[in-house]
């Protein structure tokens with residue numbers, strides 16, 4: 001749930017800021033020509049990453065450099081329904097995928113080294129990475145009004161420790177939605193080798209406070225952090241959006257170092273979520289860009305690791321509510337989030 005006073009909007013069309021994939025791929029391909037078998041492996045890696053760049057289908061983004069056998073194995077896993085669903089909508093969404101394997105080698109020796117590493121990195125592409133997932137709110141916050149209404153400092157002001165969140169007209173709680181999507185995302189991320197840390201897992205009576213949610217990500221030295229939400233806007237408002245941190249350097253908060261990487265993370269998640277779920281960009285925020293920038297969220301102000309929020313849909317809109325109350329759609333939502341995080345992390349972030 002968002003407050004009624006977004007402090008900042010970002011309406012400009014967004015592009016990934018640091019990709020030069022086509023040129024790099026051409027350089028790699030040229031370097032690989034004399035390398036025989038190693039060159040063939042490298043070609044497979046480059047071809048895979050280019051596919052991922054044009055299509056945000058599930059298998060491509062989670063493992064852009066997979067060998068054919070490994071791709072087949074992954075498609076048979078729990079994400080198979082998301083993969084088939086994503087393939088139909090990916091073409092309309094433009095490019096977002098990325099690959100670390102094709103982004104750096106520019107000599108024959110480094111390209112051969114990269115090719116040799118492909119099988120290991122593909123099996124667990126997020127090995128060594130830590131992702132913090134913050135399931136927004138808490139199903140029991142409503143029982144602890146005095147605790148969650150206590151004010152906490154977020155650098156440029158104060159806000160309540162936490163909020164109850166919104167719900168659908170039929171009473172499906174945002175807090176139940178966020179926890180379910182988060183758990184599904186954790187399963188997918190762990191399958192890719194990531195370490196996943198939750199800020200709460202339905203195991204705390206209330207909260208935690210938004211400041212503590214940020215502190216958990218900071219303490220984990222997360223490579224990426226995401227707070228999962230559903231919005232509570234007007235009945236005719238529809239769609240999802242990603243919230244990026246505005247720079248705050250005030251009152252003990254200094255998130256300036258995470259503004260740029262958080263934007264990159266947000267762009268990747270926006271693209272992947274749209275591709276996998278088919279959910280449109282919110283029609284009521286920032287001119288329909290699917291992006292908002294805010295400085296009034298403690299979870300972003302107090303973060304020292306790249307972090308975004310995603311409002312997966314508007315729970316007060318009948319169309320979105322029908323999706324968000326569906327377990328199969330929540331699986332797609334989780335897959336979209338994970339694909340975006342994976343694209344971000346595999347780009348060397």
Ligand SMILES: [Zn+2]
Pocket residue numbers: 001002136137165166174228229230231
């Ligand atoms: Zn919320």
